[in-house]
């Protein structure tokens with residue numbers, strides 16, 4: 001039920017040199033979203049925290065990190081001040097790992113499309129119990145846009161009858177993707193992509209060179225989680241560059257060449273990552289084009305995004321992989337103007 005949560009703790013940050021003071025109190029260890037951290041800390045200090053929050057934003061932007069930081073601030077057993085955490089107590093050590101008994105993490109089981117009604121019912125049984133450490137119980141429900149209708153309806157009961165000792169944090173891509181009966185009972189915080197400068201600064205604090213930090217921040221498109229993954233996982237960085245080069249190659253080829261690629265990729269273990277990388281890179285192109293004389297490029301990029309999204313959807317519905325890829329090859333435009341991304345920086349030495 002609990003996955004590992006991505007958030008800075010003293011333990012996992014110790015691997016890289018940094019000034020530790022910044023990682024705990026002021027920014028809650030969250031990269032970017034200073035306004036949201038400030039707001040939540042203020043609400044906490046004034047005792048006006050809401051019963052339920054919905055954090056929205058694109059994947060990798062930091063919704064989980066912020067949700068986990070909020071949970072940590074609520075559950076810390078030795079907070080130096082209201083709305084802060086100590087970073088050392090049992091709660092502070094166990095919340096980021098998802099193992100603290102008063103923290104309940106609910107997310108999509110690997111073999112399911114989304115959170116199910118049974119998971120919500122089980123959560124409700126746990127939330128009804130007195131907190132183990134006497135403070136509160138906090139539930140984090142991730143990717144709630146994919147929750148089943150039954151799960152969303154079941155959760156309404158918890159949202160409509162708030163207990164002062166229970167806090168809920170839901171995450172979703174967009175508020176529109178969550179039933180209005182649920183979102184209207186939550187305080188909604190919409191997280192936007194983080195400024196490249198902020199991401200680059202935080203990568204430098206984690207040991208990246210200035211040039212590497214700038215490059216990875218740019219490649220991340222404002223998503224700190226992706227930037228951190230690219231920093232700590234050179235193999236992912238290589239795969240990403242190769243996915244980007246492959247898409248450019250496919251667009252250059254004639255149909256026979258494209259179908260040969262489709263056949264090759266049909267057995268690709270990284271197909272999910274390949275398609276999400278394409279969707280992301282094409283999205284960046286669509287955002288950065290559209291100016292004077294670029295209307296054609298923007299329209300081609302949108303056509304490609306549509307084709308990739310259609311393939312992802314078909315694969316979620318268990319379509320035949322090779323057929324889905326061949327359809328994609330038919331729909332891809334021949335060019336989208338310019339490179340998808342400048343080649344990545346030379347690989348940093350393995351860490």
Ligand SMILES: [Zn+2]
Pocket residue numbers: 075076077078079085086087088089090091092
């Ligand atoms: Zn603590």
